[in-house]
Amino acid sequence: MVTLRPANLDDMGWFHTLACEPTARALSFTTEAPSWLGHRMWYAELLGSQDALAWVVESPEPVGVVYVRRRAKDATISVNLSPETRGKGYGPLAIEQATSHTQTAWGLPVTAYIRFDNTPSAIAFSRAGYVYWGSATIKGHFTLTYRYRYV
Numbered sequence: 001m002v003t004l005r006p007a008n009l010d011d012m013g014w015f016h017t018l019a020c021e022p023t024a025r026a027l028s029f030t031t032e033a034p035s036w037l038g039h040r041m042w043y044a045e046l047l048g049s050q051d052a053l054a055w056v057v058e059s060p061e062p063v064g065v066v067y068v069r070r071r072a073k074d075a076t077i078s079v080n081l082s083p084e085t086r087g088k089g090y091g092p093l094a095i096e097q098a099t100s101h102t103q104t105a106w107g108l109p110v111t112a113y114i115r116f117d118n119t120p121s122a123i124a125f126s127r128a129g130y131v132y133w134g135s136a137t138i139k140g141h142f143t144l145t146y147r148y149r150y151v
């Protein structure tokens with residue numbers, strides 16, 4: 001079972017730990033690990049923003065994080081699980097729940113940007129009900145756009 005708990009200031013270290021994890025870094029658009037100072041600023045903005053929602057993924061212990069950001073016509077979603085909890089089906093469940101919360105809060109379509117070389121992520125988003133939407137080059141990386149199929 002997977003639940004989402006709204007993130008708070010005490011979760012700043014957990015978000016940083018996951019953001020610095022080598023595989024997640026290698027599959028991200030900015031491969032350099034964030035400094036603690038940079039992360040603090042980023043996290044404060046995330047929690048304080050009217051245009052963002054962030055959760056800790058629990059099962060029942062923390063297994064990852066997921067957050068969404070509102071844009072003009074859609075919301076974007078990001079997810080990151082700890083290495084030892086990947087491949088167990090937690091990701092699709094967390095994505096489904098975050099997507100549902102986002103649609104309830106904002107009534108917008110939800111978009112995921114997935115690097116072409118991140119096959120596990122494409123599988124997980126497909127399992128959560130996302131479909132291929134298009135492609136783009138982001139910071140030099142060929143990227144697939146997936147969108148939740150039920151708006």
Ligand SMILES: CC(C)(COP(=O)(O)OP(=O)(O)OC[C@H]1O[C@@H](n2cnc3c(N)ncnc32)[C@H](O)[C@@H]1OP(=O)(O)O)[C@@H](O)C(=O)NCCC(=O)NCCS
Nearest residue numbers: 024079080081086087088089090091113114120121123124
């Ligand atoms: C992408 C991610 C959220 C998917 O969640 P998940 O819970 O691992 O998803 P699933 O359990 O459905 O597994 C999806 C696929 O991951 C792959 N996988 C399996 N074990 C894995 C492991 N230990 N580590 C990484 N990927 C694994 C498999 O290809 C699996 O597909 P399969 O079940 O058909 O073999 C999660 O792996 C993760 O946090 N990865 C690192 C960060 C990341 O890439 N975030 C997304 C950026 S767009």
